[in-house]
Amino acid sequence: MQKALEVVDGGSMTDPHRSLLIRGGRIVDPANAFDDVADLLIEEGKVTGIGRSLSAPGAPVLDASGLLVAPGFIDSHVHLREPGFEHKEDIASATSAAAAGGICAVVAMPNTEPPPDSAGALEEFYQRAAGAVTRVYTVGCVTRGRAGVELAPLAELASCGAVAFSDDGDPVESADLMMGALELARAAGRPVFPHEEVREITAGGCMHEGAVSARLGVRGMPAAGEEEMIARDIELVRQTGAALHIAHISTAGAVDLVRQAKTAGLPVSCEVLTHHFVLADEAVAIHGSAAKMSPPLRAPSDVEAMLAGLADATIDTIATDHAPHTAQEKALPLAEAPFGIVGLETGIGLTFTYLVEPRVLDLPAAVARWTWEPARLLGLPGGRLSPGDPGDVTVIDMESKWRVDPGEFRSKSTNTPFAGYELRGRAVATVVGGRVVYRTDA
Ligand SMILES: [Zn+2]
DSSP states (O other): OOOOOOBOSSSOTTOTTOOEEEEEEEEEEGGGTEEEEEEEEEETTEEEEEESSOOOTTSOEEEOTTSEEEEOEEEEEEOOOTTTOTTTOOHHHHHHHHHHTTEEEEEEOSOSSSOSOSHHHHHHHHHHGGGOSSEEEEEEOSBGGGOSSSBOOHHHHHHTTEEEEOOTTSOOOOHHHHHHHHHHHHHHTOOBOOOOOOHHHHTTOOEESSHHHHHHTOOEEOHHHHHHHHHHHHHHHHHHOOOEEEOOOOSHHHHHHHHHHHHTTOSEEEEEEGGGGTOOTHHHHHHGGGGOOSSOOOOHHHHHHHHHHHHTTSOOEEEOOBOOOOHHHHTSOTTTSOSOOOOTTTHHHHHIIIIITTTSSOHHHHHHHHTHHHHHHHTOSOSSOOTTSBOOEEEEEEEEEEEOOGGGOSSSOOOOTTTTOEEEEEEEEEEETTEEEEEOOO
């Protein structure tokens, strides 16, 4: 049973002054090492105080007793599909799904048409996103057209709001171009956020190369395809001193490479996706193309390595790589179906069920990987509840048990291997700038 979430007095939930008093929840704010039962006050869209028995005449009050009150969750790896692929998803549907999943801010990846490789494309993107219910940021391309031939104007993209640089969906195969990108990114004060894959090694693969791909008789994508590119880029960081935030690491060897780079004091950080700490490659035998993504689900020992990497803080951020595709596209045979699964509406449930409940991470560590860590590494506002910070809050019922029903998703697409999973932990209210953009029915 989900706890009813009531507005106990005052104003409407969409208060024009964007004020809200969230009363009596367990506030976990990792950046400030705060973990206690308290009230949180948001006024004019910004955090103004945390304390006991706060009052705010006229502001709506949200009773959060028994609930977790966290800084707004940030999904730092999302494919919005707009512009260019609106039959899969658009900014409105994706951010509606994000709000329902407890996500207050999304970082868009660049494999759109056109891609964000020029000032004009970025300006148009931010105009499109202006009416979204959550905050929306985008990375900018590393190369023009994501074609891997010449560098995009990274300094200009940064000045137009690119929070990082990536050709995600594709790697930057040329070491010369990656070197140039790292130098420009360092000058712009923004990280490179690469998809690491050597296509010569992975070409034609549709899942992890291992016992399961051999049994199914399909072409695999060896772990080396990811690890060799990560090793190259860590070496380029050693030469340039630029920040590298590696997208979606998925192999034990990748975790080891990042661990060594951190030990050496290099500015290297990394992300794990929710499915990579839950599922192994056997899921492809069960779910077929619904479990096809890139990087692929790996061996059980790799899943263990993700948990170990989270536990020892080698892995900095958790994201979903929300990658919508239509049912027709995913109905193609395994070798032909597109890579990717949706994630915005299952990210919190998977995190609490597979990391918090089994105590892989304590609560502050789990919250930090969705909030302060992505905010800090990508230079985003929020992720923290200090006075003056954005009034972005995710309220979570950690006891709520629920079953994943893709028919209830707000996303336009339902491609997930998690249909029918029983999860524990769900967002019951999502607050962006003091405005309640989602809440479960009381
Ligand atoms: Zn990728």
